[in-house]
Amino acid sequence: MKKFLLAAGLLFSVFTYAQDDLLTELDSTQVQDSYATSTFKGLQIVTLQSTKLPAAKEWYFVVSHRFGTVKNGIDEFFGLDGATTKLGGVYGITNWLSVSASRHTLLKMYETSVKYRLARQSADFPVDIVGYNTLDINTFLEKEDYPKIEFADRLTYVNQLLISRKFSDKLSLELAPTFIHRNLYDPAIENDDQFALAAGGRMKLTKRLSLNLEYGHNFDKPDFYKNPLSVGLDVETGGHIFQLIFTNSQAMTESGYITNAAGDWGDGDFFFGFNLYRVF
Amino acid sequence: MKNLRFIIVVIILMIYNCMFAQKYGTKTGNIKFEATVPSFEEVAGESKTTSAALDATTGDFAALALMKGFRFKVALMEEHFNENYVESDKYPKATFKGKVEGLDVSKLTADAKTYTVTGDLTLHGKTKKISDAAKVSKSGNTITITGAFEVKPGDFAIEIPSVVSKKVADKISVTYSFQLVKP
Numbered sequence: 207m208k209k210f211l212l213a214a215g216l217l218f219s220v221f222t223y224a225q226d227d228l229l230t231e232l233d234s235t236q237v238q239d240s241y242a243t244s245t246f247k248g249l250q251i252v253t254l255q256s257t258k259l260p261a262a263k264e265w266y267f268v269v270s271h272r273f274g275t276v277k278n279g280i281d282e283f284f285g286l287d288g289a290t291t292k293l294g295g296v297y298g299i300t301n302w303l304s305v306s307a308s309r310h311t312l313l314k315m316y317e318t319s320v321k322y323r324l325a326r327q328s329a330d331f332p333v334d335i336v337g338y339n340t341l342d343i344n345t346f347l348e349k350e351d352y353p354k355i356e357f358a359d360r361l362t363y364v365n366q367l368l369i370s371r372k373f374s375d376k377l378s379l380e381l382a383p384t385f386i387h388r389n390l391y392d393p394a395i396e397n398d399d400q401f402a403l404a405a406g407g408r409m410k411l412t413k414r415l416s417l418n419l420e421y422g423h424n425f426d427k428p429d430f431y432k433n434p435l436s437v438g439l440d441v442e443t444g445g446h447i448f449q450l451i452f453t454n455s456q457a458m459t460e461s462g463y464i465t466n467a468a469g470d471w472g473d474g475d476f477f478f479g480f481n482l483y484r485v486f
Numbered sequence: 487m488k489n490l491r492f493i494i495v496v497i498i499l500m501i502y503n504c505m506f507a508q509k510y511g512t513k514t515g516n517i518k519f520e521a522t523v524p525s526f527e528e529v530a531g532e533s534k535t536t537s538a539a540l541d542a543t544t545g546d547f548a549a550l551a552l553m554k555g556f557r558f559k560v561a562l563m564e565e566h567f568n569e570n571y572v573e574s575d576k577y578p579k580a581t582f583k584g585k586v587e588g589l590d591v592s593k594l595t596a597d598a599k600t601y602t603v604t605g606d607l608t609l610h611g612k613t614k615k616i617s618d619a620a621k622v623s624k625s626g627n628t629i630t631i632t633g634a635f636e637v638k639p640g641d642f643a644i645e646i647p648s649v650v651s652k653k654v655a656d657k658i659s660v661t662y663s664f665q666l667v668k669p
């Protein structure tokens with residue numbers, strides 16, 4: 207009797223088998239592409255680079271401002287009188303390699319950079335790892351003031367490793383060990399080599415709005431400079447990414463931002479600014 | 487001896503089971519959707535890795551596409567699609583489960599015949615009944631199903647923010663093409 211039931215059951219299964227299992231079967235054959243995406247929306251968290259790279263053949267046009275210190279109030283219109291500008295472009299050569307060039311008002315600096323992805327966060331690997339190297343050319347130093355200056359003296363190098371993890375669809379954090387070398391420095395107050403550890407993160411408030419925070423700890427800075435602490439708000443509108451920023455470090459080059467933070471949050475001495483990215 | 491007979495019956499039933507379920511399948515099905523508004527930037531995505539299966543005896547049909555498998559011309563659009571619109575991390579796949587009404591495989595030829603496909607389309611956590619015409623043909627061991635239908639983002643609780651609402655069509659046209667092979 208038992209066997210009969212089993213046989214009947216099997217026969218019955220012929221009719222039910224096909225019904226529900228088509229989809230379940232498909233489910234088990236599909237392989238999920240498990241890379242973490244959109245860890246950060248902008249190429250920068252605030253001023254620090256994020257682990258985002260442009261896609262292949264994508265152009266980003268960048269305009270950033272850092273205004274003067276807000277400390278002097280209405281006299282200087284909360285710093286807007288002392289605006290500094292960064293104008294630049296970023297180009298994605300491949301999905302894992304991009305180059306950029308920019309011109310900065312502060313110290314008439316030219317900055318070139320290369321950014322490359324080394325590893326991606328997935329089910330098998332916990333973090334994104336991106337390398338970032340910049341070369342700054344200071345064209346503010348005049349021959350009349352420094353008669354013996356050579357081209358090499360104008361150069362500053364930054365080597366950075368950006369390590370980030372998307373913890374949830376809202377929270378992403380990044381750690382950035384940074385090594386800075388300057389060809390021109392004042393041995394009385396600073397080293398030619400400086401090491402810093404920066405950290406940053408974003409918290410999404412809504413789908414198109416996120417709050418960003420970053421801090422850099424410079425281990426070799428002279429006492430009168432501060433460590434950069436910045437807060438930003440990402441606003442995304444289709445092809446634009448707009449970042450509103452408050453920071454105690456006015457410079458926008460990687461080296462200047464980390465080594466020359468002059469403002470002091472405690473004294474109300476900080477700078478307002480924004481980054482605007484347009485994608486082509 | 488009785489046992490042996492039973493085992494034979496079971497084996498025959500299992501073989502029958504396998505033969506009976508005449509399944510055709512693919513892992514490289516094609517789905518395209520288009521939400522372009524004339525004179526604005528193209529808003530379109532395509533998946534070439536949709537898997538689908540058809541039970542030729544019953545006409546049961548199922549398809550599954552991973553949202554992250556849709557490719558766009560503009561990388562940023564693809565990112566926004568996954569992150570802001572269909573929320574691929576939360577809802578990684580779109581599925582269809584339904585039936586090709588009145589399918590009779592023995593009558594299929596290389597010339598496509600029109601059938602009605604009805605079933606449930608699930609994406610972004612919402613399910614909607616779809617019923618539309620599809621063309622079905624068969625040559626050799628391959629059954630080809632092609633068709634098109636329209637959906638609205640609102641049917642699947644996909645919000646289109648007001649700033650871009652002019653650039654994304656109200657009705658999204660979806661076309662599909664599956665070449666299903668008997669394994």
